[in-house]
Amino acid sequence: MEKAALLNAIVYNAIDGIITTDDFGTVESINPTACVLFGYSEQEVLGNNIALLIPSLDWPSRDYFSSRYKTTVDSPFIEKARELKGRTKEGYQFPFKLGVSEVHYAGRKIYAGFIHDLSQQKADEERLKNYASHLEELVELRTKTLNDTIKALEKSKEKVSATLEKEKTLSKLKNRFLSMASHEFRTPLSTAQLSASLIEKYAEPLENANITKHAGKIINAVTNLTTVLNDFLYIEQLEIGRVKTNITYFDLKKLGEEITEEMQLLAKGQQQIHFTHNGTQKLMHLDANLLKNSIINLITNAIKYSNDTSRIEFTTEINDTNCIITVKDEGIGIPQEDQNHLFEPFFRAHNTGNIPGTGLGLNIVARYIALMNGCISYSSIVNEGTQFTLTFSMK
Structure with a gap:
């Protein structure tokens, strides 16, 4: 009795559906799980043919089992599980796996069917199948996009290569032109400047103000044009990497005095250039030529953009x-909105008006200072003046 009760409890609480039939497929028992799966009550199923629940099943008859399933005379029949479709009371079909065992009980044969619901498994498989299909489509799309991108990049690369070749050619032509122009124009300009100076000298006994005035205009024009050509030549040399630093020891105070003397001759009207060296240490380890050109450029700007009586x-x-090297003027200053572009080539502040210049000077200075591992900074107030500071580390 205890064993029977235990078996009954196992069948009653099984997570799979369990149905027993006789040889002709008449349902003799059904557990609660099978009732839930098919949507019938136990009373609605008992005594009915199994086809009520599984229409597609050719439920085994006595001859069916003996001819198809039984492997030996002595061994009980166990049908290999197979997938079928069940039909609920509402008419819906669902997939399940069916295993059938032949049971000998009380001198008769009973067939027990074990039903494992596959609805969730099939839904998961379908979802995975759809996801895999989606991934395949996505991979195909991404592959096509990647191939299109590669083709576009190849075309862009060809265009960029062609553009670079053109740029290289134009750059070579530009550099050749600048080099040629700077050198070819320098000789006639030097001649014109020398001739204007001689005219001034020869005109002194005549005391003719007009001759002196116009000779001075010629000299100023030649000086400005020479400055422009020099700027282009310096830029050309920087662009092609010809500018190399020649670091040596030199007397910074002496260099400052020489620059001041030279630039004072170019000062306007009553302008005064006041030079001061602070400290007892004088020797500096830099490229004296690049430093001199940089300082001259800054002082030239101070002269150009300051009035005739400034200091x-x-x-x-x-x-x-x-x-630390500083050049401070009392000139027109640099507008705040222009200061971020100050070291860009060919840039000139919008308040420079008709004052001549190429917009290359500060770019050249910044690049010279960088070649010597220094830095350049500035402060400026419109109509009050500008100060440039060059700083080099002694370490």
């Missing part, structure tokens, strides 16, 4: 940590 402060200092 230009030029100071040098060497201490234990830095070499």
Whole structure:
């Protein structure tokens, strides 16, 4: 009795559906799980043919089992599980796996069917199938997009290569032209400047103001044009990498005095260039030529953009940590909105008006200072003046 009760409890609480029939497929028992799966009550199923629940099943008859399933005379029949479709009371079909066992009980044969619902499994498989299909489509689309991108990049690469070749050719032509122009124009300009100076000298006994005036205009025009050509030549040399630093020891104070003397001759009207060297240390380890050109450029700007009676402060200092060089003027200053572009080539502040210039000077200075591992900074107020500071580390 206990065993029977235990078996009954196992069948009653099984997670799979269990149905028993006789030889002719008449349902003799059905557990609660099978009732839930098919949507029938136990009373609605008992005594009915199994075809009520599984229409597609050719439920085994006595001859069917003996001819098709039984492997030996002595062994009980166990049908290999197969997938079928069940039909619920509402008429819906669902997939399940059916395994059938032949049971000998009380001198008769009973067939027990074990039903494992496959609805969730099939739904998961379908979802995975759809996802796999989606991934395949996505991979195909991405592959096509990638191939299209590669083709576009190849075309762009060809265009860029062609453009670069054109740029290289144009750059070579430009550099050749600048080099040729700078050198070819320099000789006639030097001749014109020398001739204008001689005219001034020869005109002194005549005391003719007009001759002196016009000779001065010629000299100024030649000086400005020479400055322009020099700027182009310096830029050309920087672009092609010809500018190399020649680091040597030199007397910074002496260099400052020489520059001041030279630039004072070019000052306008009553302008005064005041040079000061701070500290006892004088020797500096830099490229004297590049530094001199940079300082001359800054002082030239101070002269150009200041009035005829202004004072230009030029100071040098060497201490234990830095070499500091400043050029300060009382000129027109640099507008705040223009300051971010100050070192760009060919840029000129919008308040420079008709004052001649190429917009290359500060770009050249910044690049020279960078070649010597220094830095350039500035401060400026419109109509009050500008100060440029060159700083080099002594470490």
